[in-house]
Amino acid sequence: MGLDKNELPTDAHVPTQGQVARFSKTKNSADGPQLSKTQKLKLDVGTPNLASQWNREANRLLRKHFQAHYSTGIRVDNTELADAFKTHFKTVRENYLKGTAEQTETHIQDEADKKALRAEKTRLKTLLEQRVTAAEIYAALDPKLRKIISTIQTLPKEAMSEDEADHRSGSARYVVKKLEWRADDIDAFVGILDDLHKSTRFEANGSATRGKFPRARIRNTARPPVVTAGPSGLPSNFYDTEWVDSLPDLDRRALNMQGPLDLSFSPNILRHAARYHHIVDGSQPPLDINDPSLPPISGKSQDGWTGKRAANGKGKSTANGKGKPKGTKRAHTSTQAKR
Secondary structure (H helix, E strand, C coil), X not given: CCCCCCCCCCHHHCCCHHHHHHHHHHCCHHHCCXXXXXXXXXXXXXXXXXXXXXHHHHHHHHHHHHHHHCCCCCCCCHHHHHXXXXXXXXXXHHHXXXXXXXXXXXXXXXXXXXXXXXXXXHHHHHHHHHHHHHHHHHCCCXXXXXXXXXXXXXXXXXXXXXXXEECCCCCCEEEEXXXXXXCHHHHHHHXXXXXXXHXXXXXXXXXXXXXXXXXXXXXXXXXXXXXXXXXXXXXXXXXXXXXXXXXXXHHHHHCCCECCCCCCCCHHHHHHHHCCCCCCCCCCCCCCCCCCCCCCCCCCCCCCCCCCCCCXXXXXXXXXXXXXXXXXXXXXXXXXXXX
């Protein structure tokens, strides 16, 4: 079959099923196996049937070739040749199946890896969109958010932390992978946006709206950070200072860091977000508006904040009475604890 030592036969070394079927039908030698100086013998090892039309013809050609080139005038018993061919056929078939299985396993793994990568990219894109939506909804209540919306909208998905599933609690939770290049303040900042987005999934009475709930993302500071290249062109305070200082001068200049961006939230937004920080699924209600664990109120009273979800699912926050945000997508804020 023209194989090197230890080389496993592949589909290139065996006839196609169409060739086998055509030869079985026509019985024409031109359609069957060939054995010459330019053509290597192909065995129908895709079937365990040694007595197939193709394999019988291959057996005949092999015996003829052996007697013409290796018998040196000594007649060799056809039975011995047939037994040798049978043994050879079994070996080739076993190796073929082994090689096919390995190729199949590799293909399956490759496809699984590609699928996982596509899913990861989709998750990061969705995560970024959710954070932009949260900022847009609450920009009406916190002028600072208006200034950062354009920056958030242009963030590359690589600036979002990936996560991995953790099923040890009995339900799927996702542990966030800390990015080595990203500043801790960004983790806190995007965590608050996540809480604000989470709040859009609740009605004014504290009940969750219908639909798939945002995945529960848990930050575990005990896990080592993920070493990866940081995207360029971000505000300087998005980057971890120790990481930046560790870079060679050329790499540091290539980051093209922009001016720092104010990442602070108003106290009222922080208090509202904190009501939703503990929630991992729709079965958990937000904290009461007057819960003593919430950060202090600043300025106007926060009584009556609802974050009621707008009918179109992308509601706009408006003031309701004395500084009370009228129903929109439930906005949730979180405390300044790192997310």
